[in-house]
Amino acid sequence: MKLSELKNNETAVIVRVSGHGGFRKRIMEMGFVRGQKVTSLINAPMNDPIKYAIMGYDVSLRRSEAELITVLSESEADAMLSAEDAQAPNYFACGDCSACHSSCFTNLHKTTQRNIINIAFVGNPNSGKTSLFNALSGGNEHVGNYSGVTVDVKTGHFNYRGYHFNVTDLPGTYSLSAYSPEEIYVRRHLQSSMPDVIVNAVVASNLERNLYLTTELIDLSQRVVVALNMYDELSASGAVLDYEKLGSMMGIPMVPTVAKNGQGLDKLLDTIIELFEGKNPDARHVHINYGSVMEPEISALAEQMHKATDLPQQFPARYWTLKMIENDKEAIEILHSCKEFQSWSEIAEKSAENIQIQLDKDVETAISDAKYGFISGALHETFTEGKRDINRKTRKIDKLVANKWLGFPIFIFIMWLMFFVTFSLGSYPQDWIDSGFAALSDWLNSIMPNNALRSLLVDGIIAGCGTVCSFVPNILLLYLFISLMEDSGYMSRAAFIMDNLMHKMGLHGKSFIPMLMGFGCNAPAVMATRTIESRSSRLITMLVIPFMSCSARLPIYVLFAGTFFPNHAATVMIFLYILGVLVAALSAKLLRAVKFGEDETPFVMELPPYRMPTTIAVIKHMWEKCVQYLKKIGTVILGASFIIWLLSYFPRPLVETKNENDETITYTAAADVIDAENSYLGQIGRSIEPIMRPLGFDWRASIAIIASIPAKEIAVSTLGVLYDVKDIDEDFESEALGDSILKDGTFTQSSALAMMIFMLLCFPCIATLGAIYGESNKKRWVIFSIIYPTVVAWLFAFIAYTVSGAML
Ligand code: GDP
Numbered sequence: 056m057k058l059s060e061l062k063n064n065e066t067a068v069i070v071r072v073s074g075h076g077g078f079r080k081r082i083m084e085m086g087f088v089r090g091q092k093v094t095s096l097i098n099a100p101m102n103d104p105i106k107y108a109i110m111g112y113d114v115s116l117r118r119s120e121a122e123l124i125t126v127l128s129e130s131e132a133d134a135m136l137s138a139e140d141a142q143a144p145n146y147f148a149c150g151d152c153s154a155c156h157s158s159c160f161t162n163l164h165k166t167t168q169r170n171i172i173n174i175a176f177v178g179n180p181n182s183g184k185t186s187l188f189n190a191l192s193g194g195n196e197h198v199g200n201y202s203g204v205t206v207d208v209k210t211g212h213f214n215y216r217g218y219h220f221n222v223t224d225l226p227g228t229y230s231l232s233a234y235s236p237e238e239i240y241v242r243r244h245l246q247s248s249m250p251d252v253i254v255n256a257v258v259a260s261n262l263e264r265n266l267y268l269t270t271e272l273i274d275l276s277q278r279v280v281v282a283l284n285m286y287d288e289l290s291a292s293g294a295v296l297d298y299e300k301l302g303s304m305m306g307i308p309m310v311p312t313v314a315k316n317g318q319g320l321d322k323l324l325d326t327i328i329e330l331f332e333g334k335n336p337d338a339r340h341v342h343i344n345y346g347s348v349m350e351p352e353i354s355a356l357a358e359q360m361h362k363a364t365d366l367p368q369q370f371p372a373r374y375w376t377l378k379m380i381e382n383d384k385e386a387i388e389i390l391h392s393c394k395e396f397q398s399w400s401e402i403a404e405k406s407a408e409n410i411q412i413q414l415d416k417d418v419e420t421a422i423s424d425a426k427y428g429f430i431s432g433a434l435h436e437t438f439t440e441g442k443r444d445i446n447r448k449t450r451k452i453d454k455l456v457a458n459k460w461l462g463f464p465i466f467i468f469i470m471w472l473m474f475f476v477t478f479s480l481g482s483y484p485q486d487w488i489d490s491g492f493a494a495l496s497d498w499l500n501s502i503m504p505n506n507a508l509r510s511l512l513v514d515g516i517i518a519g520c521g522t523v524c525s526f527v528p529n530i531l532l533l534y535l536f537i538s539l540m541e542d543s544g545y546m547s548r549a550a551f552i553m554d555n556l557m558h559k560m561g562l563h564g565k566s567f568i569p570m571l572m573g574f575g576c577n578a579p580a581v582m583a584t585r586t587i588e589s590r591s592s593r594l595i596t597m598l599v600i601p602f603m604s605c606s607a608r609l610p611i612y613v614l615f616a617g618t619f620f621p622n623h624a625a626t627v628m629i630f631l632y633i634l635g636v637l638v639a640a641l642s643a644k645l646l647r648a649v650k651f652g653e654d655e656t657p658f659v660m661e662l663p664p665y666r667m668p669t670t671i672a673v674i675k676h677m678w679e680k681c682v683q684y685l686k687k688i689g690t691v692i693l694g695a696s697f698i699i700w701l702l703s704y705f706p707r708p709l710v711e712t713k714n715e716n717d718e719t720i721t722y723t724a725a726a727d728v729i730d731a732e733n734s735y736l737g738q739i740g741r742s743i744e745p746i747m748r749p750l751g752f753d754w755r756a757s758i759a760i761i762a763s764i765p766a767k768e769i770a771v772s773t774l775g776v777l778y779d780v781k782d783i784d785e786d787f788e789s790e791a792l793g794d795s796i797l798k799d800g801t802f803t804q805s806s807a808l809a810m811m812i813f814m815l816l817c818f819p820c821i822a823t824l825g826a827i828y829g830e831s832n833k834k835r836w837v838i839f840s841i842i843y844p845t846v847v848a849w850l851f852a853f854i855a856y857t858v859s860g861a862m863l
């Protein structure tokens with residue numbers, strides 16, 4: 056718990072002190088060191104500040120400061136001690152404090168809490184964070200989706216030398232400015248979770264750009280260790296780096312690592328422990344010199360801010376100053392509640408103006424120039440370029456793959472291969488799973504009496520579950536390709552090739568692959584939008600994916616096109632696919648123009664060198680996606696199937712039974728009949744019939760449309776029930792159904808066309824909606840994804856119905 060949560064007269068033991076270096080140092084000098092006992096004495100009026108007794112004297116702390124100190128109540132400590140008594144005692148000296156007292160060697164040091172080290176991986180995309188994470192945490196991990204943004208954040212844990220490590224794998228960022236959602240997320244994470252040690256993964260063979268992020272971490276004044284990852288590439292190039300000197304110049308210890316084979320990881324962990332214990336000789340806070348123009352401005356404001364009593368203590372005043380002068384929105388929002396904010400903001404504005412006038416460039420440029428200056432100065436003294444160009448292989452491959460003439464055919468071939476493997480080869484295991492579930496249904500049908508429970512199990516749960524599970528092979532195969540493409544570096548080449556075309560739709564090159572995948576199945580396609588960094592492009596892409604005609608809609612086309620346009624079925628289908636793409640493109644353009652405006656992130660995309668993906672990473676990625684899919688979408692689709700089942704099963708139709716003896720007529724619920732027409736579903740269908748009339752649909756078509764909410768293909772089996780066709784199995788005898796529909800005469804060529812167009816464009820299935828919710832984390836986008844496509848579908852179907860009605 057936090058020290059601030061301690062009640063009056065309660066005593067606790069200090070476990071850790073977070074916050075920036077300066078704050079930690081000051082507070083530790085006051086005696087707030089790990090292992091010390093502290094007692095809360097008085098809460099001042101308004102609960103702030105708080106008086107504590109520590110090391111035999113009284114001291115007052117502000118609540119915001121007490122929040123940065125983690126403590127363990129005595130009872131918690133006792134409980135842990137007794138649980139750990141079996142283990143060997145693990146005494147240690149507290150090196151963090153300037154006055155290390157013998158009392159630090161108290162028994163309480165044995166508690167597990169004090170042995171917990173929270174670390175976070177920060178680094179550029181493709182710097183090997185996930186590989187480091189995998190290598191360290193083994194199988195102990197948990198993938199979560201952080202709110203608001205859609206990139207996975209993974210947490211894991213492991214033990215090493217008596218310490219328990221909690222690891223967080225943060226999304227890749229190039230800096231900590233507040234431009235992209237990832238950057239904002241990483242910054243917020245560092246501020247709110249306050250990891251004990253930040254591990255900055257740096258590509259050793261590309262130091263200049265990678266160290267930029269490191270300079271931002273320097274400004275934060277946290278405990279940082281740099282993992283010089285991919286050191287094998289640096290060595291292979293023949294370059295020489297004096298990383299010890301570089302580390303001491305930057306005030307950050309550096310450890311060469313090769314995440315791929317685990318080299319250097321022990322050293323990395325030892326260094327983390329040293330930092331945690333405050334024993335690393337290289338770790339110190341350095342100031343990056345921002346030059347003769349900026350420095351006086353920075354120091355003037357920093358001095359003011361330093362005096363403030365309400366400045367957040369996670370980061371130093373100098374950092375907040377820089378952010379104020381840079382006019383950083385996030386930081387300004389945080390500082391807004393400070394008493395002196397108004398005056399700081401005025402000073403910052405003036406400073407920014409001065410800097411702009413004197414240097415003839417804006418503050419952000421001036422600061423990043425200074426940072427790059429600092430880096431190149433440091434590298435100049437420590438780094439000797441290698442003779443061998445490690446990019447040679449990459450350039451050679453790129454000559455082929457990103458070639459003006461060959462790029463497209465290669466890309467199309469890979470896409471075709473992905474599609475073919477995912478949906479054609481994937482259909483075999485999919486069929487096996489389907490028939491497994493079918494056998495299970497048959498078995499249940501044969502052993503259970505025909506009642507509501509059986510119907511729920513067979514028509515509700517197994518039908519729903521089966522649909523979800525049968526997609527698993529496709530998802531696995533799809534992610535096999537995506538992981539291979541991402542990890543090898545091809546994904547960014549694909550985006551590079553497609554960007555021109557996608558840009559015309561207001562999207563990003565990376566939108567292409569998810570959209571293409573939409574032809575197979577919308578739900579995983581929405582999940583695949585994750586690779587798009589730009590938030591607006593990602594949202595637009597996932598919102599238009601449902602217009603890409605997924606394979607579940609095919610049975611509907613086959614039924615209607617085959618029945619009503621027997622000689623032109625293929626043409627009609629191609630027309631539908633093209634219509635879907637056009638509507639998607641137009642909607643994307645519309646959304647971009649109306650809602651999102653210009654893309655907020657420019658199309659600067661790293662084309663990382665080609666690297667061999669590791670098998671473990673690929674398998675892990677596949678597995679994670681699969682679990683995520685089953686968890687998220689499985690629950691949603693199950694729930695929805697249950698609801699649809701309820702609506703179609705109830706109210707129970709009543710059957711007249713005459714009692715032979717006394718000739719009274721009783722009505723009992725029929726056990727074996729599903730009366731779709733009079734069920735709630737039927738009633739809903741009838742009630743929306745007036746809206747559907749202008750499209751030429753009667754109540755049965757309306758019911759089929761509603762019943763397709765869980766999965767599109769259900770529309771066909773529902774029509775089968777409504778048109779009373781016997782023996783409609785999963786692959787349905789479309790001819791039998793087609794004949795009944797034709798005979799019935801409610802559908803004409805025009806309304807059949809309208810029906811196909813409506814089913815193409817209307818609301819996506821539940822699984823897709825679930826995925827959209829999972830990815831966007833906003834209910835309003837789910838609601839949008841129901842309403843907008845349905846309105847569009849209605850309009851297009853109406854036009855098709857009226858126009859073709861006049862023509863045919
Ligand atoms: P992240 O984006 O920072 O999470 O980076 P990843 O962990 O996904 O790694 C990107 C690519 O670099 C993958 O293909 C890894 O196999 C590869 N990789 C990771 N660490 C090393 C390393 O130390 N040496 C080499 N040669 N490749 C590595």
Ligand code: MG
Pocket residue numbers: 184185186227
């Ligand atoms: Mg990663």
